[in-house]
Amino acid sequence: MTVTLKDIARQVGVSVTTVSRALAGYNDVAAGTRQRIQEAAAELGYSPNITAQRLQKRRTDTLGFIMPTFGPRFSDPFFSEFIAGIGNEAAAHDYDLLVSTHAPDSQGEQKAYQRAVKRGWVDGLIVVRTRENDARIKLLHEHHFPFVVFGRTNDALDYPYVDEDSEAGMRLLVQHFIDLGHRRIGLITSPPGLMFGRYRLQSFHDTMGDNGLPIQPEWIVEGALTQRSGAEAAGQLLALDPRPTAIIGGNDLMAIGAINRIQQIGLKAGQDIAVGGFDDVPSAAYMSPPLTTLHQPIYKIGRDTCAMLIDLINGRLPTTTHILLTPSLIIRASSGQSIL
Amino acid sequence: MTVTLKDIARQVGVSVTTVSRALAGYNDVAAGTRQRIQEAAAELGYSPNITAQRLQKRRTDTLGFIMPTFGPRFSDPFFSEFIAGIGNEAAAHDYDLLVSTHAPDSQGEQKAYQRAVKRGWVDGLIVVRTRENDARIKLLHEHHFPFVVFGRTNDALDYPYVDEDSEAGMRLLVQHFIDLGHRRIGLITSPPGLMFGRYRLQSFHDTMGDNGLPIQPEWIVEGALTQRSGAEAAGQLLALDPRPTAIIGGNDLMAIGAINRIQQIGLKAGQDIAVGGFDDVPSAAYMSPPLTTLHQPIYKIGRDTCAMLIDLINGRLPTTTHILLTPSLIIRASSGQSIL
DNA sequence: ACCATCTTCCAAAACGTTTTGGAAGATGAG
DNA sequence: CTCATCTTCCAAAACGTTTTGGAAGATGGT
Structure with missing residues (x-):
């Protein structure tokens, strides 16, 4: 079936050891022998079996x-x-x-x-x-x-x-919105238990607090990191009265979903409601409007x-x-x- | 270091063969012996080495x-x-x-x-x-x-x-545009050599021909399957005079790029210029405007x-x-x- | 002619598993 | 008691490679 060291050894008339060492380049093989072995290996189309090498080397690479x-x-x-x-x-x-x-x-x-x-x-x-x-x-x-x-x-x-540094990232984004004059900012979080969501949520609280801005509990809605869940979460935020003037998606996919929902109810993202995301996925720059986001060099x-x-x-x-x-x-x- | 059959064999006082067969569930092992082997295996935390199994079985799974x-x-x-x-x-x-x-x-x-x-x-x-x-x-x-x-x-x-069936897909999309009244349709193709691009291009030609519509060579521009290349190709198409009234992206990413470029020069995708894509990537439904496309159950x-x-x-x-x-x-x- | 040193080769062990082909002892039928 | 049959076990080979520890023969210096 497939060619092994044994096949070459038999053909050339040397031991398996010698074949192995010849091909591996050890210098205890006569030039002529090595030559014949190399030719036989090429002729038969030999390539070492990966699994056998792994077992012997005790590493899988x-x-x-x-x-x-x-x-x-x-x-x-x-x-x-x-x-x-x-x-x-x-x-x-x-x-x-x-x-x-x-x-x-x-x-x-x-x-x-x-x-x-x-x-x-x-x-x-x-x-x-x-x-x-x-x-x-x-x-x-x-x-x-x-x-x-x-x-x-x-x-x-x-x-x-x-x-x-999710904390730094969220701080940048929240501060950006605050500087633009936003006071009611909604956040679509990631599913609980995820560390990066935890950092982002914490930093959201901190940054709002540092700016003396209170947070209403209903401004924080959980999403599932997908566009669809972002749209749904945004739907909840937009139904509030008064509603947030800015929405932050826990990742870009959810921010994209949010933009979609905003347009759907006849508002203009980037005019009536500001939106920001996390990740800078390839599509983010090509949305309409293009998405403000935190670039991660993934x-x-x-x-x-x-x-x-x-x-x-x-x-x-x-x-x-x-x-x-x-x-x-x-x-x-x-x-x-x-x-x- | 890691536990092998040999370790269990030594501890229980039987051969490696017996350990192997006991754990594999063969019935030529006495109940008591099997019991002791299983206990020892559990105690030592034995799990068979994958590489050794693969070598023996001559398959990697x-x-x-x-x-x-x-x-x-x-x-x-x-x-x-x-x-x-x-x-x-x-x-x-x-x-x-x-x-x-x-x-x-x-x-x-x-x-x-x-x-x-x-x-x-x-x-x-x-x-x-x-x-x-x-x-x-x-x-x-x-x-x-x-x-x-x-x-x-x-x-x-x-x-x-x-x-x-790329041919069928392209036919559906082109016919859809023709039925809406479009006569000048631009196509952003995939890089040459790719079979799916070839089928789509061929079908584009065929469907236009079947409807008695001529194709100008400059309506067909090559892209690289990315949003960026789609935007650039769309730029070329939009500079034509008269320009196409519809643009088809060889995939959704390029269609998304095209929409972006259309908006950028102040036109409205879906109103001034129709756009269609291929794939129905998750973001397609969440674009503004949402993207007409051929759904592939990837x-x-x-x-x-x-x-x-x-x-x-x-x-x-x-x-x-x-x-x-x-x-x-x-x-x-x-x-x-x-x-x- | 003798010993030391090179050169070239290889048998055997090893990696850790599964399978093969019995062997030894126990059991049962006659 | 004898022979056949079960039950339970295991040594050895195998998968294909690399490494270890020599051994045999060639070479060279004296």
Whole structure:
């Protein structure tokens, strides 16, 4: 069937050892012998079996990425860009990328992490969308398994991570709206338990407070990170009396949903109601109105996270294991003009 | 370090064989012995090493998906939804999914396919975005390697595929515009060499011809499947005199870019210029105006493709290996009213 | 002619699992 | 008591590779 070292050995009339060492470039093989072996290998079309190499080397040269997906069918531009980032970086270092989709805290997710930790499934893991009391991180940490996280947790554990400074981001956005004269600002939050939502919500409170502005509880509505849920949440906010003059989406997808709902009831986003988002997804700049948002360099974050993990796996401690990136506020038409 | 069969065998005082067979549930193990083995396994926290199992079984239980990406940094909602589809289906059958990103026809891509074919990298491959004279398909076909394709090629080769009927889709969309009274219709095509672009272009020509409508060469502009390129191409179309009254994007991303450019120069998409796209990406319904487009059930296509591949790998010939899905036209505000 | 040193090769072990082909002892039928 | 049949176990081989620890023969210096 497929060609093995044994086949070459038989054809050339040497031992498997010699074939292996000849092809690996050791210098204890006579030039002529090596020549004949190389020719035979080329002729037979030999390529070493990956699984056998992995067993022998006790490493898989594979990285794992377990995507936490809400609901079976889902689509989030964040993930394709992030995968492109880690995928390219991994490929550059000759690592494979194993991708698995599982609902957060589901049995399937737990099994996947167990396989990594106990069964030599992959050499390291990339963890995203941190949760409060994140069981994944506890597990990996106590098994001393190599991993890097995009996000932080509320544990006291020390582990390498890359994160965006959600607090700073939200502060920029809220202050921007306040400076434009807004006083009643609605917020569409992400599902509970997600750390980044927690930081953003906290910062929303803080920034409003620092400006001496009270917050009505009904200004804060929960969404599910999708356009549809953003539209629904916006519907609730727009039904308030008085209604908010600005709406912040916990991510761009929800902000896009909000804009849609605003137009639907006959108002103009960016004129009657200001809107802002988080992420700067590719479509954000092409909406009408274009969406004011906080730019996160997702692709770069993916690359950096992956590079850090590879260093970790190979025992090269990264110089810094805690990276906090400040998102930059991209002001576009959806935040409108001053209403003062 | 990690626990192996040997460790359990030593602790219980039996052979490795017996441990293996006890845990695998064979009935040639005494009840008491099995009990002690199971307890020891639980106590030591044993889980079988995946790589060793794979070597022994000569199968990886892993599927490969090599994403053809244009440019290093990229983001296409098509891929995240497609990955979710194949990922979930794969997980349901206990298969892993290996994802690799490579530029089309690049060296890296070729190497990846070689690894699959010759080195036991994965048990099967999913191929997408077929190209003219697609080298990937020729390679896989001549090596009798299990694979399923999303898309068709111009080869005479027989292989299993799932595809959307681009010709039917384009016909629906063009006819829709013609019925609304449009006579000058611009088309933003995908990069050359991509089969789906070829079908769409051909069908564009055919449908216009069938309606007795001539096509000016300058109505057809090439894009790169991104919002930005769609905006640029639309810019060219809008500069024509007389300019087209309708613009079709080769995919939704380019249609979204076109809408953006239309608004930018002070015209109203869906009123002054009709716009249509392909794919029905999640954002399409939330644009303003919402985008008329051809809905492709990407998630389902991913699942079906993957299911077919798994059948193939396990020697269960799927009943049908050629599936052609007709996209449905979703009419939204961007196609506007009749202009007659 | 003898010993030391190179050069070239390979058998065996190892990675951790599953499968094959018995073997030893217990049980039961006659 | 004898032979056949179960029950329970295991040594060895296998998957395909890499590494270890020599061994045999060639070379060269004296």
